[in-house]
Structures are given as C-alpha cells and as structure tokens.
Amino acid sequence: MVVMGGLSTAYSPAGSHLVPAPLAARCRSVRLLRPRLATVRCSVDAANKQQVQDGAATVVAAEAPASRKECFGVFCTTYDLKADDETRSWKKLVKIAVSGAAGMISNHLLFKLASGEVFGQDQPIALKLLGSERSLQALEGVAMELEDSLYPLLREVSIGIDPYEVFEDVDWALLIGAKPRGPGMERAALLDINGQIFADQGKALNAVASPNVKVIVVGNPCNTNALICLKNAPKIPAKNFHALTRLDENRAKCQLALKAGVFYDKVSNMTIWGNHSTTQVPDFLNAKIDGRPVKEVIKDTKWLEEEFTITVQKRGGVLIQKWGRSSAASTAVSIVDAIRSLVTPTPEGDWFSSGVYTTGNPYGIAEDIVFSMPCRSKGDGDYELASDVLMDDFLWERIKKSEAELLAEKKCVAHLTGEGNAFCDLPEDTMLPGEM
Amino acid sequence: MVVMGGLSTAYSPAGSHLVPAPLAARCRSVRLLRPRLATVRCSVDAANKQQVQDGAATVVAAEAPASRKECFGVFCTTYDLKADDETRSWKKLVKIAVSGAAGMISNHLLFKLASGEVFGQDQPIALKLLGSERSLQALEGVAMELEDSLYPLLREVSIGIDPYEVFEDVDWALLIGAKPRGPGMERAALLDINGQIFADQGKALNAVASPNVKVIVVGNPCNTNALICLKNAPKIPAKNFHALTRLDENRAKCQLALKAGVFYDKVSNMTIWGNHSTTQVPDFLNAKIDGRPVKEVIKDTKWLEEEFTITVQKRGGVLIQKWGRSSAASTAVSIVDAIRSLVTPTPEGDWFSSGVYTTGNPYGIAEDIVFSMPCRSKGDGDYELASDVLMDDFLWERIKKSEAELLAEKKCVAHLTGEGNAFCDLPEDTMLPGEM
Numbered sequence: 001m002v003v004m005g006g007l008s009t010a011y012s013p014a015g016s017h018l019v020p021a022p023l024a025a026r027c028r029s030v031r032l033l034r035p036r037l038a039t040v041r042c043s044v045d046a047a048n049k050q051q052v053q054d055g056a057a058t059v060v061a062a063e064a065p066a067s068r069k070e071c072f073g074v075f076c077t078t079y080d081l082k083a084d085d086e087t088r089s090w091k092k093l094v095k096i097a098v099s100g101a102a103g104m105i106s107n108h109l110l111f112k113l114a115s116g117e118v119f120g121q122d123q124p125i126a127l128k129l130l131g132s133e134r135s136l137q138a139l140e141g142v143a144m145e146l147e148d149s150l151y152p153l154l155r156e157v158s159i160g161i162d163p164y165e166v167f168e169d170v171d172w173a174l175l176i177g178a179k180p181r182g183p184g185m186e187r188a189a190l191l192d193i194n195g196q197i198f199a200d201q202g203k204a205l206n207a208v209a210s211p212n213v214k215v216i217v218v219g220n221p222c223n224t225n226a227l228i229c230l231k232n233a234p235k236i237p238a239k240n241f242h243a244l245t246r247l248d249e250n251r252a253k254c255q256l257a258l259k260a261g262v263f264y265d266k267v268s269n270m271t272i273w274g275n276h277s278t279t280q281v282p283d284f285l286n287a288k289i290d291g292r293p294v295k296e297v298i299k300d301t302k303w304l305e306e307e308f309t310i311t312v313q314k315r316g317g318v319l320i321q322k323w324g325r326s327s328a329a330s331t332a333v334s335i336v337d338a339i340r341s342l343v344t345p346t347p348e349g350d351w352f353s354s355g356v357y358t359t360g361n362p363y364g365i366a367e368d369i370v371f372s373m374p375c376r377s378k379g380d381g382d383y384e385l386a387s388d389v390l391m392d393d394f395l396w397e398r399i400k401k402s403e404a405e406l407l408a409e410k411k412c413v414a415h416l417t418g419e420g421n422a423f424c425d426l427p428e429d430t431m432l433p434g435e436m
Numbered sequence: 437m438v439v440m441g442g443l444s445t446a447y448s449p450a451g452s453h454l455v456p457a458p459l460a461a462r463c464r465s466v467r468l469l470r471p472r473l474a475t476v477r478c479s480v481d482a483a484n485k486q487q488v489q490d491g492a493a494t495v496v497a498a499e500a501p502a503s504r505k506e507c508f509g510v511f512c513t514t515y516d517l518k519a520d521d522e523t524r525s526w527k528k529l530v531k532i533a534v535s536g537a538a539g540m541i542s543n544h545l546l547f548k549l550a551s552g553e554v555f556g557q558d559q560p561i562a563l564k565l566l567g568s569e570r571s572l573q574a575l576e577g578v579a580m581e582l583e584d585s586l587y588p589l590l591r592e593v594s595i596g597i598d599p600y601e602v603f604e605d606v607d608w609a610l611l612i613g614a615k616p617r618g619p620g621m622e623r624a625a626l627l628d629i630n631g632q633i634f635a636d637q638g639k640a641l642n643a644v645a646s647p648n649v650k651v652i653v654v655g656n657p658c659n660t661n662a663l664i665c666l667k668n669a670p671k672i673p674a675k676n677f678h679a680l681t682r683l684d685e686n687r688a689k690c691q692l693a694l695k696a697g698v699f700y701d702k703v704s705n706m707t708i709w710g711n712h713s714t715t716q717v718p719d720f721l722n723a724k725i726d727g728r729p730v731k732e733v734i735k736d737t738k739w740l741e742e743e744f745t746i747t748v749q750k751r752g753g754v755l756i757q758k759w760g761r762s763s764a765a766s767t768a769v770s771i772v773d774a775i776r777s778l779v780t781p782t783p784e785g786d787w788f789s790s791g792v793y794t795t796g797n798p799y800g801i802a803e804d805i806v807f808s809m810p811c812r813s814k815g816d817g818d819y820e821l822a823s824d825v826l827m828d829d830f831l832w833e834r835i836k837k838s839e840a841e842l843l844a845e846k847k848c849v850a851h852l853t854g855e856g857n858a859f860c861d862l863p864e865d866t867m868l869p870g871e872m
Contacts, residue, residue: 141759323577
C-alpha cells in the first residue's frame with residue numbers, strides 16, 4: 001500500500017481487480033452498450049452511431065461487451081470530435097496516466113493537464129488515474145471535480161487500481177505515488193519499498209503502455225526509482241524515463257534572481273546535476289543572468305559556493321514550516337514545466353534539467369544511472385543532452401559526489417534491476433528537507 | 437478572525453497593521469530604495485533606472501521613501517516590461533486582490549490567475565493576498581510557491597492583513613475568505629458574523645479600490661454578503677458585484693449531460709436562479725442540449741422536476757464523503773469561469789449565471805437584492821441580463837421562494853446595509869451540503 005498526501009495510492013500487483021459496486025453501477029447503463037474500440041474507448045465514429053432515446057438517457061447502441069477498463073460518470077459518454085466544427089481540427093487524443101492521483105500534487109496537476117495549459121488548446125486529453133483500494137473513493141471525488149469543471153479538452157477519465165489496466169496505451173505516465181518515509185525509516189528501506197512499486201509499474205508499462213511512452217518519476221527517491229522503472233521496461237527506450245528535478249531548477253533560478261535583484265525571467269541555462277537529494281548540484285558556472293555568466297553578475301563567490309545550494313535545498317523545509325504542508329502546487333507547476341519542455345522547442349541557447357539515463361552522456365558521468373543533466377528538445381517529446389557546457393573542478397567534484405551516491409543507491413536495488421543481490425551502504429541521510 | 441480551509445484568513449478592522457519583522461526584513465534592502473510610483477509599484481521606467489552593483493545584489497536606486505505596501509521576495513524586484521521584446525506588447529498590469537488567500541480554494545485559484553489561463557498570455561498580473569495575523573505565515577508559504585513557479589506574467593505579489601492596504605487600486609477583488617459555520621451555528625449567526633466582514637471589506641473597496649473594480653463574493657452566504665458589500669461601497673457601481681453561482685451552474689450542466697448521455701459541451705443556456713442555497717433554482721426550462729430545449733431531449737419530467745435540483749445541490753456533500761474535503765479545485769475552476777465570462781464575449785445565443793444586483797431586472801424579481809440570473813457579456817468586464825428567457829409557473833414559483841429567502845436574509849443584515857435594525861426570521865437551514 002502506498003500513501004501520498006494522506007491518501008493511499010498507486011499500487012497493486014499485476015492482475016485483474018474488480019472495482020466495487022457503486023462505481024461500476026454508475027457506468028453500467030452506458031458501458032454495456034459501449035462500442036468496442038481498441039484505442040479510443042469512449043469516442044465513436046459518426047457512421048457507427050445509433051442514437052437511442054429511451055426517455056431516460058440518450059445512449060449509443062453498439063456491439064457488446066463492455067470494456068474491462070473503468071470510465072467515470074460523464075466521461076463514459078460517447079463523443080465524436082470530428083462531428084463538431086470547434087473540435088474537428090483537434091489533434092489525436094493523448095492518454096496520460098497519473099499515479100498517486102488522489103494526492104495533493106495530483107490534485108493540482110490533473111486540472112492543469114485538463115485545462116490545456118500543458119499540451120495546448122487543440123489537444124484532447126484522456127486522464128487515467130491510478131490509485132489503491134484505499135484511495136478509490138477519493139479518486140472518485142477527484143473525478144467528480146473533473147466532471148464539474150467542464151473542461152472541453154478533457155474527453156476521458158478513468159480510475160483504477162491495477163497498473164496493467166490503467167497504463168494501457170498511455171502516451172505519458174506521471175508517476176507521483178510513492179510511500180512517504182515513515183519516522184525513523186532509513187533511506188535504504190525507502191529505496192526498497194518504493195523501488196518495488198516502480199519495478200512493478202515498469203513491468204506494467206512495458207507490457208501495456210504505448211511503446212514510446214514518456215515517463216516522469218516524481219515519487220522519491222526519484223532518480224533510482226526511474227532507473228528501476230526503466231530496467232523493468234526493456235521494450236521502452238531508456239531515454240524516455242525522467243526523474244523530476246525541475247522544481248529544484250525553478251527554485252535555483254528564483255534564488256539567483258533574488259540575489260541578483262532581477263526578475264526570474266532573466267535567468268537561463270540553469271542545470272541541476274545529479275540526484276534529487278542533498279547531493280544535487282545547482283550549477284552556477286553555466287547559468288546565465290540576462291545572457292551573462294552568473295559569476296559576472298553575482299560577485300559574492302562565497303554565497304554562490306556555500307549558501308546558494310543550501311538555500312535551494314532548504315526551500316521545501318522552509319515551506320513546510322510556513323505553510324504547514326509540502327509544496328504541492330509548485331511541484332505540480334514543475335511537472336507541467338517538465339512536460340512542456342519536452343513538447344515545445346527549447347528556446348535558442350537555453351536548456352532545462354531532467355534526470356535522465358546516463359549511458360552515452362558526453363560529460364564523463366558514469367553510465368547506467370539516472371542523473372539530472374542539461375537537456376534540449378525540438379518539441380517532439382524527445383531531447384538531446386546539451387554539449388556546450390563548461391566544467392571546472394568545483395563543479396566536477398560535486399557532480400562526482402552525487403554520482404557516487406547514485407551508484408551506491410543502484411547497488412541497494414540490484415535485486416529490483418535484475419543485477420543480482422543488493423548490497424546497501426548509504427552512510428548519510430540525503431533526503432531533501434520537506435520531501436516525503 | 438476568519439477561518440477558511442483550516443487556516444485563518446481575510447479580515448482585520450480598518451487601520452494600519454505592521455507586518456511582523458521576518459517578512460518586512462525580507463524586502464527591506466530593496467524596498468527602501470524602491471522608486472515611488474503611484475500605480476505600478478515594482479516596475480520602473482528604464483530611464484529612471486540606475487543599476488547599483490554591491491557584490492550582494494543589484495538593486496535599483498531611486499527616491500525614497502518605501503511604499504507602505506508589502507511586496508514579497510523576488511516580486512520586490514523592479515522590472516520594465518517595455519525593455520524586452522517579449523513583454524513590450526503586453527497589456528497594462530491588472531491588479532487582483534484575493535481574500536482567504538491561504539485557504540485551499542485560493543491555493544488552486546492563485547496559480548490559475550498567475551498562469552495566464554484566465555486573462556490571457558499578454559496580461560501581466562499583480563496578486564494581492566489578504567490574510568489575517570494568524571494566516572500570515574501561511575501566506576508567505578503561498579507566496580514562496582508562487583515565486584518558485586516562475587510564472588512570466590506574475591509580476592507583483594504582496595501579502596497583507598489590512599483590506600485598506602491590500603485593496604488599493606485593485607481591478608478585481610475575489611472575496612473568498614469567510615468564517616465557516618461552526619457546529620450548531622444558525623444561518624442567522626453566520627449572516628451576522630460574515631456580514632460584518634463584508635461590510636468592512638465593502639468600505640475598504642469603496643475607499644481605495646479602482647472605481648470600476650469588479651467584485652466576486654465566494655464566502656458564504658455569498659448573495660447576502662455581496663449585497664452587504666455593495667451597500668457599503670456606494671462609489672462603486674452596484675452592478676460590479678457578483679455572488680458566485682458558477683459552480684452550481686457547472687454542476688447542473690454536468691448532471692443534464694449525464695442524464696442525456698451527451699458530453700457536457702453540448703449543454704448551454706444553463707441558468708441558476710436565486711440564492712446560493714438550497715432554494716437555488718437550476719433552470720431546465722431554458723437550458724438547451726445541442727441547441728434543443730432540455731425537455732425535448734430528456735423526457736423524464738419527474739427526474740427534471742424532482743431529482744435534478746437535489747442532485748446538483750447534493751454534489752458538494754457527496755464530494756466531501758468521497759474525497760474527505762470540500763471542493764476546492766472545482767470551486768477555483770468556477771471562479772476562473774466566472775471571471776472569463778466577464779472578460780471574453782459570451783458565445784452567440786448562450787449566457788452564464790451570476791448572482792447580481794436585481795434593481796432594474798426585466799423578470800419581475802424584487803429589486804435591491806443579489807440574485808443569480810442569466811447574464812451576457814461583450815467581454816469588457818460588464819454584462820447585461822438576458823432578455824429572451826422563458827418563464828412558466830413551475831419555474832416562477834421556485835424563483836419566488838428563493839427571492840423570499842433573500843428578502844428575509846436582507847432583513848437579518850439591515851444593521852449592516854444602513855437600513856435600520858435587523859430582524860431575523862429564517863425558518864429553515866438552507867445551507868448547501870458540503871459548503872462551509
């Protein structure tokens with residue numbers, strides 16, 4: 001069982017789970033008559049449509065049987081985008097799975113995805129919410145709020161507890177659900193428990209997702225979780241897996257802007273290197289302010305070398321003190337940023353950070369781990385690593401420390417990546433303050 | 437003290453409040469040097485700028501003294517939209533005050549406002565967050581997350597506890613903060629307590645807001661709160677005050693779509709008449725599905741007359757059961773919808789619902805109350821009442837019942853609207869399930 005934001009989420013072993021009666025009943029009258037379509041479950045060709053007017057509801061009669069996937073409420077309704085002038089020119093439906101869907105980060109993220117601000121105003125969306133038996137009622141609540149929001153682009157919503165069903169045909173998998181670290185729990189124990197979740201979700205993605213699915217891992221420890229996930233999904237290109245370091249990047253940009261007394265839109269080329277942990281390296285050597293190297297603008301080297309990184313890392317902890325909760329809204333914004341960076345071309349000369357697979361990297365970082373590095377995209381969902389990157393001893397030493405940590409984490413989860421017996425020796429607690 | 441979503445918010449009596457030291461200290465180094473500009477607090481003409489490089493921060497030197505308003509963090513930075521190619525063509529800054537800014541509805545709404553999805557991608561935004569002494573730390577947390585979100589359009593954020601400061605020059609006031617009804621509290625007691633808040637906020641708006649400020653009241657009982665607010669703001673056109681019934685409208689559209697087996701984008705002309713309470717009237721006589729009268733599409737008259745309204749009203753209560761919290765996300769979406777309906781032209785033939793001032797209405801509803809009615813806008817922030825509206829006995833009788841309730845509520849708050857002594861006789865509990 002996986003708990004996120006006070007609500008259990010995201011994981012059950014492979015196999016078929018029946019959804020409890022109340023939910024199934026909601027959909028049944030329409031579901032039993034739903035046409036069988038392999039990929040676009042709730043939409044229907046105008047030619048196949050046969051309107052039935054029974055005084056209670058207009059439903060679409062077509063061949064049985066019901067799909068085994070669960071739709072929710074109004075999203076069980078058939079629709080035909082090609083029949084309306086406003087929607088005829090829309091792109092093909094994009095299917096997005098979100099795990100930990102009943103948690104607070106998802107509660108912000110799902111509405112952003114549905115609004116069109118991520119994929120654009122001509123991109124219809126299917127949301128597939130992954131939860132647990134315990135969170136299923138909460139997932140229904142989330143789906144109800146999505147219904148009541150009347151988002152025109154949001155055409156399908158389904159909820160489920162089996163990743164083999166929820167991940168079917170998905171183009172994106174946003175893996176937010178993870179077990180939070182309990183009191184006194186070692187990072188090694190967390191690696192093992194959450195690693196198991198991501199091993200199973202990797203297998204499920206491998207089995208049923210779109211072969212080119214893009215995966216963003218948010219649940220911690222996200223770099224090693226992403227590595228486990230990709231190792232369990234050999235059919236999916238390893239390059240497609242990301243560990244979220246975008247909130248770190250955003251926070252680093254904001255702190256540089258604050259220090260320089262400029263607005264944050266002036267900061268570019270901000271790399272977070274390494275692990276999403278206290279060994280992460282916010283890179284002030286390559287970052288620019290108004291197109292100039294940071295060190296030319298901020299002369300306070302002591303602040304850059306000693307305080308900047310700590311300030312970025314402490315941000316989550318300070319926020320919890322002030323606000324009483326972890327940073328759900330800004331985390332969701334950073335997930336949006338991470339996706340948008342892959343589906344829109346990177347501005348000329350700039351880059352963004354993402355935790356990605358290191359094999360083939362040009363920097364000399366150890367292969368076969370997931371490490372945050374500077375990326376550029378043509379906007380096609382893919383990326384290339386930036387090649388015009390400066391390196392100095394100060395930066396490289398810190399990168400090597402984060403690399404060493406990730407290599408040690410990898411040994412802890414060897415049993416989950418198919419590389420033999422695990423051996424776990426993690427001396428320090430490197431969880432970021434305020435992270436779960 | 438006003439509590440919303442578990443955090444205190446939104447109200448302090450008129451007068452000047454000092455902000456505690458930690459916050460003030462954050463801004464001081466920049467604030468003391470900030471140029472004095474009457475309307476655009478943190479922006480500065482390029483010509484006036486004098487960059488000072490002190491090794492610690494680049495600040496803008498200009499005439500003292502500090503503004504008495506508080507900015508937050510990176511939003512204390514000066515900027516010049518005219519200096520950059522990307523921002524030169526942007527519109528003039530719009531200033532938006534949000535009360536109850538530390539609550540959950542605001543936590544969704546503020547990020548939507550900042551993202552540009554409400555006012556458009558060329559509309560820079562200033563957010564002015566109103567809280568209470570008790571919620572001030574939480575407000576700082578919200579402001580920190582807004583900083584970390586790096587929204588290009590969000591140029592100014594300030595936080596405060598005095599409506600006379602926070603409302604200064606605002607173009608929009610979104611009044612979300614209100615005291616929730618405690619156990620055993622009568623609606624009359626709630627009317628009195630929250631009415632006092634909205635009387636004071638009305639006075640503050642009258643004194644310092646933009647003379648054409650648009651006000652949307654969300655805090656309950658929102659219709660009568662809006663009436664109190666407008667009565668205490670005689671300099672602001674009464675037409676500018678709205679009580680939010682948009683979530684009711686959205687829920688009603690969704691339920692009609694579900695019943696008809698169509699997608700919700702097919703439902704139009706959905707009016708909520710009356711009070712945001714259980715006497716509200718979701719109007720199935722005028723609503724249309726795919727351009728046809730609802731009664732032609734949904735033949736189940738018993739459902740329309742007996743179940744439809746109850747289903748819409750119960751929605752919030754069902755959601756709390758499922759999700760464990762009240763509907764913050766979809767309420768925020770409905771506030772966005774309400775604003776967007778005023779700043780974009782209403783689609784031909786359609787309308788939207790808003791609780792507005794009745795004086796001069798063409799329907800025969802009692803004057804001098806705030807009543808939800810069908811509205812159309814040219815997109816200029818203003819609206820006209822729809823004139824092509826059908827009426828039958830069934831609809832009219834229910835409208836009269838909601839009118840009677842609002843007239844009774846008005847008598848309860850006569851001491852707050854300058855109309856003599858209050859006399860309160862509210863027989864029924866008409867709070868909507870799941871509402872605070």
